[in-house]
Amino acid sequence: MSAHRYIQAVLARDLAEEIKPLAPATIEQVELTAERAAEAEQHRERTEQLSFRFVDLDRRFGI
DSSP states (O other): OOOHHHHHHHHHHHHHOOOOOOOOOSSHHHHHHHHHHHHHHHHHHHHHHHHHHHHHHHHHHHH
C-alpha cells in the first residue's frame, strides 16, 4: 500500500469517528450536530490539504 493511500485511510477513519449519528431531539442537540458538521468540514479540508501536499512531495521527490 502506498504511503498516500495509507494517509488517506487513516484520515478517513478519523473523520468517520468524528461524525457519529445523532438524532436531534432538542435545540441543544441540533446545535451540537451543527458543530460536529462544521468540525467535520474543517477536518475534510485539512485532509484534502494534506493529501495535496503529499502528492506534491511524491511528484517532487518520488517518496
